[in-house]
Amino acid sequence: MIPAHALDVLAPYPRLLLAVSGGPDSVALMLLCAKWRDQGIPAHAPDIAVATVDHGLRPGSLAEAEQVGAWARRLGFTHHLLTWSGEKPATRIQERARDARYSLLARCARETGAAAVVTAHHADDQAETILFRLTRGSGVAGLAGMAPVAGLDGTALLRPLLGWRKSALIDICAAAGHPFFTDPSNANDAFARARLRKLAPALAEMGLDTDALLRLGARAARADAALDACASELRARALLETTPESARFDAGALRAAPLELLQRVVATEIARLAPQAQIRLDRLERAAAALAAALCAGKTLRLTLGGLILESAPRFLALRPAPRRRTTPPEAGDSS
Known part of the structure; x- marks a missing residue:
């Protein structure tokens, strides 16, 4: 019972x-x-x-x-x-x-x-x-x-x-x-x-068997909680400014971080800024790897994920809403 x-x-x-x-x-x-x-x-x-x-x-x-x-x-x-x-x-x-x-x-x-x-x-x-x-x-x-x-x-x-x-x-x-x-x-x-x-x-x-799978799950849960705690510490250390629609992080603090922690910081911000976004893990992994490479090389990179622009620059990593797509043809003479 x-x-x-x-x-x-x-x-x-x-x-x-x-x-x-x-x-x-x-x-x-x-x-x-x-x-x-x-x-x-x-x-x-x-x-x-x-x-x-x-x-x-x-x-x-x-x-x-x-x-x-x-x-x-x-x-x-x-x-x-x-x-x-x-x-x-x-x-x-x-x-x-x-x-x-x-x-x-x-x-x-x-x-x-x-x-x-x-x-x-x-x-x-x-x-x-x-x-x-x-x-x-x-x-x-x-x-x-x-x-x-x-x-x-x-x-x-x-x-x-x-x-x-x-x-x-x-x-x-x-x-x-x-x-x-x-x-x-x-x-x-x-x-x-x-x-x-x-x-x-x-x-x-x-x-x-069932017991082995449950052990795997329990160990993965402990590892996941530990990684989340480390990612939270990294986010707090790297955060420069945040608004309801954007965030900016210090590139130096993120540059030396393990890729998994950088990925979790990015995922946390996407969930905060675009809570309706459904992003596949493989897409998140590719984006995080590209950002990590740009940060390490000190290069500028801009990509879009979950309706947000993620921009890596030599001194910062920023997330902000992507511009809305134009739904109607531009007026004649409109070159914007």
Whole structure:
């Protein structure tokens, strides 16, 4: 049984929105939260509601979502049924469904005043995520896996069960005599994660089992935190001036820094100045390498990334918004 303190991360939030699909993981989360609330742990329990997303990708999904609503109300929770409407994509279905799901959950949280969305990701999910990212060549941050506390469109995203195995969650459902649904897409070879699951026994024989992947993730998380701390110190030491729209750093302070730290300083500023920018790691790496080479050579370099101009000069590195592209033809005689 999962101890009560597993849910301590939820206590500071006055209102929570549980993401419950109807699978054993999220049903167990709902059961645990009901017990946590009923036993008075903590003394001032948060107000908890449940949300289920109907992706509309297979027959019966709406009926399942409605059944989850009945289960939630039986446990004393308000239930919100969220629908991913409109035409569905033909490619990258799971990725886009996940994005739509998180967007719907974040919007529901804002509309209902929930301070956090809670998901039932567990240790097996974490190991699978680390393996998936390993196959994609992720950096240290990616190999750290999912964080127990993260952000989601201005709302907190909480994963209180990352330290617990899926088998323990199934046991909770069994002990309560509570039914759950099984998603057939989990065994569909059309999806990369399903194919990875089928490779798990062979990988485990070679030593790359769930425990090994979790150790890798924990070590990557420690390394990532250390690198972030060093990058923060470098940023503070090198910063010359900052505004809501720009930043300027001392080139000398950055010149001797390891490339990874320079890259993280640049990434932090891009996230601050252009929070909507989605930049692939390989593009960030190329930009950071080019800036580092220019800094070391004392040359001037200007490049655009994430809607910002990054300019390296002998004495400074600056970031500022790129000019907006002209959307209409210039007037006759306009040579600007």
